[in-house]
Amino acid sequence: xSRSRKSAAGRGNLFADLALGLRLAVGGGRISGAMLLxxxxxxxxxALAVAVLLPAASVSNVVSEREARTAAVQADVAPRSxxxxxxxxxxxxxxxDDYIMANGVAASGPNxxxxxxxxxxxxxxxxxxxxxxxxxxxxxxxxxxxxxxxATEVGVIGKAGLVDADDLIVYTGYPVERLTAVEGVGExxxxxxxxxxxxxSGATLLTVIPIVSVLLLPxxxxxxxxxxxxxxxxDRRLAALRLIGVDARRIRRIAAAESLLGAVAGLxxxxxxxxxxxxxxxxxxxxxxxxxxxDFVPSPxxxxxxxxxVPALAVGxxxxxxxxxxxxxxxxxxxxxxxxxxMWWRWLVVGTxxxxxLSTLFAERGTNGEGIAYLLTAGSVLVLIGIAVVLPWAVxxxxxxxxxxxPSWQFAIRRLQLDSGTASRVVSGLVVxxxxxxxxxxxxxxxxxxxxxxxxxxLPSVAPVEVTTQPEHLGxxxxxxxxVEGVDGVFPIQRAYLMxxxxxxxxxxxxxxxxxxxxxxRAEIGPCTDGDVFAVExxxxxxxxxxxxxxxxxxxxxxxxxxxxxxxxxxPWTFPESVVxxxxxxxxxxxSSTFLVTPGALDDITPPDLLGTVYVSGSGSPEALSDRVAxxxxxxxxxxxxxxxxxxxxxxxxxxxxxxxRSILLGASLFVLAVAAMSLLMLSVEQITERRRALxxxxxxxxxxxxxxxxxxxQTAVPVLVGVTLAVVSGIxxxxxxxxxxxxxxxLDAGLxxxxxxxxxxxxxxxxxxxxxxxxxxxxxDGLRAE
Numbered sequence: 001x002s003r004s005r006k007s008a009a010g011r012g013n014l015f016a017d018l019a020l021g022l023r024l025a026v027g028g029g030r031i032s033g034a035m036l037l038x039x040x041x042x043x044x045x046x047a048l049a050v051a052v053l054l055p056a057a058s059v060s061n062v063v064s065e066r067e068a069r070t071a072a073v074q075a076d077v078a079p080r081s082x083x084x085x086x087x088x089x090x091x092x093x094x095x096x097d098d099y100i101m102a103n104g105v106a107a108s109g110p111n112x113x114x115x116x117x118x119x120x121x122x123x124x125x126x127x128x129x130x131x132x133x134x135x136x137x138x139x140x141x142x143x144x145x146x147x148x149x150x151a152t153e154v155g156v157i158g159k160a161g162l163v164d165a166d167d168l169i170v171y172t173g174y175p176v177e178r179l180t181a182v183e184g185v186g187e188x189x190x191x192x193x194x195x196x197x198x199x200x201s202g203a204t205l206l207t208v209i210p211i212v213s214v215l216l217l218p219x220x221x222x223x224x225x226x227x228x229x230x231x232x233x234x235d236r237r238l239a240a241l242r243l244i245g246v247d248a249r250r251i252r253r254i255a256a257a258e259s260l261l262g263a264v265a266g267l268x269x270x271x272x273x274x275x276x277x278x279x280x281x282x283x284x285x286x287x288x289x290x291x292x293x294x295d296f297v298p299s300p301x302x303x304x305x306x307x308x309x310v311p312a313l314a315v316g317x318x319x320x321x322x323x324x325x326x327x328x329x330x331x332x333x334x335x336x337x338x339x340x341x342x343m344w345w346r347w348l349v350v351g352t353x354x355x356x357x358l359s360t361l362f363a364e365r366g367t368n369g370e371g372i373a374y375l376l377t378a379g380s381v382l383v384l385i386g387i388a389v390v391l392p393w394a395v396x397x398x399x400x401x402x403x404x405x406x407p408s409w410q411f412a413i414r415r416l417q418l419d420s421g422t423a424s425r426v427v428s429g430l431v432v433x434x435x436x437x438x439x440x441x442x443x444x445x446x447x448x449x450x451x452x453x454x455x456x457x458x459l460p461s462v463a464p465v466e467v468t469t470q471p472e473h474l475g476x477x478x479x480x481x482x483x484v485e486g487v488d489g490v491f492p493i494q495r496a497y498l499m500x501x502x503x504x505x506x507x508x509x510x511x512x513x514x515x516x517x518x519x520x521x522r523a524e525i526g527p528c529t530d531g532d533v534f535a536v537e538x539x540x541x542x543x544x545x546x547x548x549x550x551x552x553x554x555x556x557x558x559x560x561x562x563x564x565x566x567x568x569x570x571x572p573w574t575f576p577e578s579v580v581x582x583x584x585x586x587x588x589x590x591x592s593s594t595f596l597v598t599p600g601a602l603d604d605i606t607p608p609d610l611l612g613t614v615y616v617s618g619s620g621s622p623e624a625l626s627d628r629v630a631x632x633x634x635x636x637x638x639x640x641x642x643x644x645x646x647x648x649x650x651x652x653x654x655x656x657x658x659x660x661x662r663s664i665l666l667g668a669s670l671f672v673l674a675v676a677a678m679s680l681l682m683l684s685v686e687q688i689t690e691r692r693r694a695l696x697x698x699x700x701x702x703x704x705x706x707x708x709x710x711x712x713x714x715q716t717a718v719p720v721l722v723g724v725t726l727a728v729v730s731g732i733x734x735x736x737x738x739x740x741x742x743x744x745x746x747x748l749d750a751g752l753x754x755x756x757x758x759x760x761x762x763x764x765x766x767x768x769x770x771x772x773x774x775x776x777x778x779x780x781x782d783g784l785r786a787e
Contacts, residue, residue, distance in 0.1 A: 017253035039262055045682070046266025046310060048675060051273040053310075055281060057302035058295070065295040069163050073116050074193035077186065084109025085187035086121065087179040091638035093170075095145050096623065100133060100168040102149075104637060106176045113190045115171055117161020122173030127151035130162055130169040132290070144623065147631035148642065159292065166290025174637075182638075256315045263314035267307060346389045353382025360737045372741065380439065380734050387730050388432050392424035394726065395719045407703070408710035415715050424719050430676040431723040434756055437669040438731030441749050443738060463491055463521045463615035464622035465629050469640045471612045477640050480632045481616060486625060489617035491518035496607035498573070498595070500557045509557070511595045511607070519596045521615045523587035525580070531600035533576055537584045561608030571608065576601055666752070670759060677763035680716055684771045688712070692778035699779035708775060713768040720764050724757050 075088070085108050093100040107121040114121055118128050127149060129137065134156055136145050151172050162169065179185050241251060279293040298306070356379030360372055399416035469477050474492045481490050493514040500509070512519070516528035525534050558570040582596070618625045622644045633640040688695065695708060732748065739746050 017250050017257065020254055020257070039265065042262030043265040043269055045678065046263055046314065047270035047273055050267055050270025050306065050310060051277065053306050054271065054274040054298050054303075055278075055296055057298035057306060060299050060302075061297045062291060062295045065292070066163060069160070071193045073161060073163065073191060075186070075188045076190040076192065078189060079187075080189045082111065083113065083189045084111040085189055086112040086115075087176065088186045088188050089179060089182050089638055090186075091641060093148050093641065094643050095136065095148060096141065098136070098168055100145075100148075100170060102170045102172060102638070104172050104174045104179060106174050106179045108176055108187075113188060115161055116191050117158035118171060119155065122151075122154060122171055124173045124175050125151055126154045127170055127172040128155045128157050129153055129171075130157045130167050132166045132168050133170055136168075141623075144627035144630070147627050147634060150631075150634040164290040165292050172637075259314045259317065260311055263311040266314075267310055343393060346386065346393065349382055350386030350390060353379045353384075353386055355379075357383065357734065357737050360741060376738055376741070380738075383730060383734060384432050384435050384439075387435060387726050388428035391428045391431055391719070391723055391726060395424045395427075395722050398722060399718070406707075406710075408707045409714055411707070411711035412714035412718065415711070416718060424723075427676070427680075427719040427723040430673060430720065430760060431727045433669050433673060433676070434724060434727030434760065435731035435734070437666070437756060438728060438753060439734050441666075441752050442732060442735040442746065463489060463617040464644055465616040465618070465626045466643050467614040467616065467629065467633055467640050468643065469612045469614065469636070471610045473636065473639050474612045474614065476636070477612075477614050477633055480636075481614070481629065484618075484628055484632045486618040486620050486628055487616055488619065489521075489615075491521045491615040491617075493518050493522070493613050493615065494607075495611040495613065496559060496609065498557045499560045499570075509595060511597050513597050513599060513602070513607070513610075516598060518615065519598070521588075521617070523582050523596060525582055525596060528598065529600075530598045531576070532578075532580065532598050533601050534580045534582050534596040536582045536587045536594040536596065559605070559607040569608075571605055573602065573605055666755075669756065673756070673759055673763060677767060680720075680763065680767045681770055684712060684716060684767055685774060687715075688771060688774050688778060695775070695779050696781070700781055705776060705779060708779065709768065709772060712771060712775065713764065716767060717761075717764045720760055724760050728753060728757070 079085075087106045087108055089104045091102050091104075093102050103115075105115065105121060106124075112121060122128055129149075133145075134153070136142060137149075137153065149170060149172070157169060157171070241254065246254070274296075278296050281291065281293055281296055356375050360376055360379075395416065399413055402413045404410070405413070467477050467481075471494055474494075478490050478492060481487055491514065493512050496511045496513065498509040498511055512522060514522075515530070516525070516532075519525055519528065519534070523534065523536060525532075528534075557575070558572045561569050561571075587594075616625065616629050618628075626642055626644045630642040633642065698708065699705065732746075735746060
């Protein structure tokens with residue numbers, strides 16, 4: 001026979017073997033319930049992993065699409081002769097805990113550009129709002145927002161005009177004459193800039209890489225576990241094929257085809273699940289960023305990688321499971337004594353990661369170079385993976401050292417002595433998740449504890465609402481607030497900044513100018529007459545006099561302004577002989593370098609570059625009062641912005657983002673823990689099915705079912721307890737060099753560690769409980785007679 005004919009015959013045998021394997025996977029023409037259950041469990045397990053892998057493979061597209069939108073909304077202010085400029089003035093609106101970016105626009109001619117996401121420039125009195133603003137307007141508190149946006153909603157801004165899905169943006173139309181009168185009004189000649197590659201920051205990458213590692217590795221382990229479902233039934237089918245003359249090489253092909261069917265079905269179901277859940281993914285806020293579900297499109301390269309990886313893992317797991325199995329015509333024989341584990345490569349992974357992590361101890365405390373950061377990240381990931389591959393060895397050594405105990409314990413330990421690798425491989429995914437979660441949570445908790453809380457006052461605000469405006473509009477604001485329901489006090493204050501040549505680099509010193517009644521809104525100043533000056537003590541540093549704390553050696557300071565031609569002018573001012581010091585805790589949140597000045601102390605000086613603020617007191621909650629004030633000054637738009645003193649601080653917003661991130665991470669960890677629990681369940685079902693004759697014989701000889709159930713519990717619990725111990729120790733140990741470089745003291749979240757550990761133990765109990773019906777079924781005497 002020629003070589004070509006042999007090759008064609010080989011290919012024909014290959015396809016025939018694959019086709020036979022596929023037929024056997026679904027029952028070979030007679031589809032049984034057991035076959036469908038096995039195929040369904042394999043499909044579901046692989047589908048869950050694929051449904052998580054596909055969003056992870058879409059990250060690059062999500063980032064690139066966001067970069068493109070960021071570039072598309074950039075305003076082009078370069079004048080062009082063929083374009084009528086779009087007049088635009090932005091301002092910010094506070095509504096409850098949200099901040100809305102408002103844009104007042106007017107087309108100066110028929111060729112004015114249209115902002116991205118809008119089909120036209122809004123006419124005066126019209127507004128286009130983003131979807132998030134539209135939801136706020138439709139909420140129960142929407143009337144309060146409408147008071148701040150006195151225009152008719154005529155459309156929703158499309159995706160092209162948004163960077164993130166939760167952007168709060170409003171475009172409001174105004175007459176050209178009004179915007180022309182605004183000093184420094186912007187003139188936009190187009191939109192869209194050269195696309196810049198922002199990418200993921202180094203800090204984000206250092207956070208994402210460990211998270212991806214600790215969450216995806218267990219899923220890949222789950223793929224291999226799911227693909228080996230029904231191994232006992234498969235082995236019997238393969239023995240029957242050997243009986244009719246199929247050689248060992250073809251047996252492996254047929255076994256690969258059986259695993260391939262579940263992998264392909266899992267790929268299809270996982271892809272469909274991803275498409276169904278993609279809109280829900282878009283509703284998530286990640287690091288404070290609202291994502292668009294349609295942006296989750298895997299890159300072609302990553303999609304091909306997943307399509308090839310999942311079947312390769314499934315087939316590889318099936319082939320690996322046959323490495324110690326001899327399939328003969330009369331049955332399946334497994335090597336009774338497992339081969340000695342090769343430990344050198346396992347310890348090499350752990351040792352390399354440990355050396356990379358420990359090498360950072362030679363760096364000085366506080367070092368935050370990029371190289372050190374990447375070294376820590378790579379070392380931490382290698383240690384986490386190394387702990388997972390060392391776990392089977394640790395369980396094996398422990399099982400060999402344990403002896404005695406009740407019968408259920410002896411049954412479990414003996415089974416682990418014979419084969420501890422399968423359960424340990426499943427638990428290894430759990431170890432990676434627990435250790436990685438503990439690592440990240442300890443870092444976050446320690447960083448939060450390190451942040452020095454700002455010294456904020458407990459002094460209640462007697463005027464919780466403020467309106468910022470220019471000094472020339474102070475009178476109009478006061479006039480509009482007269483007679484507003486619930487308003488019982490209006491206190492205008494002007495702000496300026498003082499400079500001193502001997503300020504020791506402390507920067508400008510803020511001055512608030514108002515009468516005594518208004519200054520009492522800002523601090524407990526005590527007795528006050530026109531001409532008094534009050535210095536608020538620094539709440540950050542300094543214990544000397546107010547001059548020493550501010551670096552002022554003499555009472556001479558000056559107001560500074562920059563003229564249109566670029567020159568700097570100074571207006572000198574001398575502090576009065578008597579300056580009253582006010583404790584920081586008796587002021588409304590001052591931190592340093594603030595003076596409260598009555599007009600009489602300025603000696604007819606008019607400070608330049610004044611800013612105006614009107615503080616408003618009244619009845620009702622701050623939110624309700626701010627709504628009424630906003631409705632009164634709404635016609636002034638950007639010339640009068642309403643705020644509340646209950647505005648969440650940046651520190652609190654950061655705490656909320658960290659809390660959200662912690663919740664997301666905890667949820668993801670519990671999800672992967674559930675996946676690991678499903679793996680344990682599948683493994684337990686497989687082991688009970690494979691050992692049904694031995695279990696039936698033990699039951700027939702008088703061993704109670706409770707003893708067998710406890711043995712099943714201990715057999716799963718021992719690897720889990722070892723894994724949880726390794727996870728807690730390694731997760732905490734890995735944080736030490738990271739926190740050392742950051743000069744942060746370690747703070748352990750004992751509650752979180754307890755929750756995750758308890759969840760792992762609970763998973764073992766749940767798996768045991770779910771396998772009880774099957775255990776009762778296989779230990780019946782009828783099953784033994786059938787065997």
